[in-house]
Amino acid sequence: MNLTDPRTFIKPVILLLVLAALTFVTSLRGETDTKPFEQTPVWASGKLYAILWMQNSAEYQAVARQAYAAAAYQLDKALADTSTTALDETTGNSALKKPAVILDVDETVLRNTPYGAWTIRNQKSWDQQDWWEWCRLEAAEPVPGVVDYIQTAMAKGVHIIYLTNRSDKVAVATRNNLASEGLIPDPEKVTFYFKEDEERLGGKYHETNKIFRRKQVEKEYRVIQMFGDSLGDFAGNGHLSVMDRRALVNHNQSRWGRSWFMLPNPEYGSWKESLKDYQHLDQAESFSKEMQALQPMK
Ligand SMILES: [Mg+2]
Numbered sequence: 001m002n003l004t005d006p007r008t009f010i011k012p013v014i015l016l017l018v019l020a021a022l023t024f025v026t027s028l029r030g031e032t033d034t035k036p037f038e039q040t041p042v043w044a045s046g047k048l049y050a051i052l053w054m055q056n057s058a059e060y061q062a063v064a065r066q067a068y069a070a071a072a073y074q075l076d077k078a079l080a081d082t083s084t085t086a087l088d089e090t091t092g093n094s095a096l097k098k099p100a101v102i103l104d105v106d107e108t109v110l111r112n113t114p115y116g117a118w119t120i121r122n123q124k125s126w127d128q129q130d131w132w133e134w135c136r137l138e139a140a141e142p143v144p145g146v147v148d149y150i151q152t153a154m155a156k157g158v159h160i161i162y163l164t165n166r167s168d169k170v171a172v173a174t175r176n177n178l179a180s181e182g183l184i185p186d187p188e189k190v191t192f193y194f195k196e197d198e199e200r201l202g203g204k205y206h207e208t209n210k211i212f213r214r215k216q217v218e219k220e221y222r223v224i225q226m227f228g229d230s231l232g233d234f235a236g237n238g239h240l241s242v243m244d245r246r247a248l249v250n251h252n253q254s255r256w257g258r259s260w261f262m263l264p265n266p267e268y269g270s271w272k273e274s275l276k277d278y279q280h281l282d283q284a285e286s287f288s289k290e291m292q293a294l295q296p297m298k
Contacts, residue, residue, distance in 0.1 A: 045283070046290075050266040051116045060264065061144045067261040068145030071225050072152050074258060078224040079156060086259035087214060087223045088235055098159055100221035102214065103146075105164035105174065107229040107265040109183060110140035116267055126268075135170040138177040143263060147182045159221060160190045163213050163233075168194040193217075211237045229265035239278040242293070245271070 054060050078084075082095035086102075103109050115134040119126065134140075150160060166174055171194055175184065184190050193213040198204070203212030210232060217223060226234055231245050234255075240248065252260065276289040 045287075047116065047267060048120055050268075051113050051120065053266060054111070054264075055113050055117065063264050064143050065145040067227070067263055068143075068149040070257055071227070071261050072149050075153060075156055075158070075225075078259065079158070082222065084259070085218075085222050085224065086226045086255065087218050091218065094222040097220060097222040099157065099224050100159035100161050100217065101153055101225045101227070102161045102163050102217060102223055102233075103226075104228040104230070104233040105162050105166060105178075107143070107267075107269075108227050108233065108263050109143055109146050109162065110177060110181075111143055112140055113267070114139070132167075132170055135166065135177075136173045138173050138180065140177050142181045142183060150183050151185055154185050154189055158224070160184075161193070161217055161221070161223075162190065163193045163210055163217070165195045165210070168196050191217075209237055225259050225261065227261045227263065229263040230269040230271070232270055234260050234262075240270075240274065241277070242274045245274055 079099055085094045106112055112134065115131065118124075118134075119130075124130065154160060162174075162178070164174070171192065175192070178184050179187075193210075193216070197216075198209060198212050201212040201216050203209060214223075228234055231240070231248060235252065236245070236248055249256070256262065275293045276286055281289065
């Protein structure tokens with residue numbers, strides 16, 4: 001064997017390359033053929049693109065800023081017109097009440113996409129303990145535009161109400177996180193309602209229901225604007241179907257962009273749960289429901 005002649009190595013190298021290619025193809029085929037659907041990578045669920053969009057796109061930033069800028073622009077008018085409120089649950093003479101705004105927290109005020117991104121990188125599903133751990137890091141950044149809006153509203157004498165489905169188990173962390181981002185400029189002028197408050201006030205908690213907490217706010221305040229990333233942050237009581245959710249939006253068409261402001265959240269929420277009638281389905285069943293919900297060209 002002549003070790004200085006490159007031709008000596010050509011045949012073994014080609015053989016090795018062919019073997020490597022065959023092994024790769026075989027392993028891919030094996031994976032496709034034998035891997036049950038339940039093990040399909042999390043990126044297949046679409047969560048990857050939702051989070052990429054929310055974390056990286058200029059368009060996400062623009063949509064969020066658009067909502068808060070439009071709201072700030074209309075604050076003076078909303079304060080002056082004491083006859084109207086943003087709440088369905090309005091009773092009594094609202095003109096005599098102090099003005100307030102209601103904001104949901106997650107994906108409306110604070111951005112939790114780092115938690116979602118972590119679940120993708122680590123091939124994990126949503127988990128209560130992991131979620132609380134993320135909340136306790138107090139590391140969520142504000143949604144674009146919200147800090148300016150809160151500071152403007154508060155300077156105009158508007159009370160701020162954070163009405164969240166976060167548990168009171170993470171109440172301290174949530175307050176700290178918001179405060180560190182300039183979202184509690186004056187603690188005296190901010191009120192919190194957590195998940196447990198819904199039942200404390202006589203309601204029945206489920207993820208789409210904030211109605212009893214809104215009723216409680218209404219007793220004391222004239223709510224002039226509301227913000228959320230899910231329809232339940234504004235109205236509705238219970239698990240509404242896809243069609244009923246859309247009908248509710250249309251029914252309230254005069255409110256959007258005036259007193260109701262929706263923030264985008266393609267990652268999760270009741271929009272996604274409504275596709276599977278709010279059932280707890282495994283990944284294969286969920287995927288099947290999502291495919292059925294597509295409306296392809298004929
Ligand atoms: Mg939310």
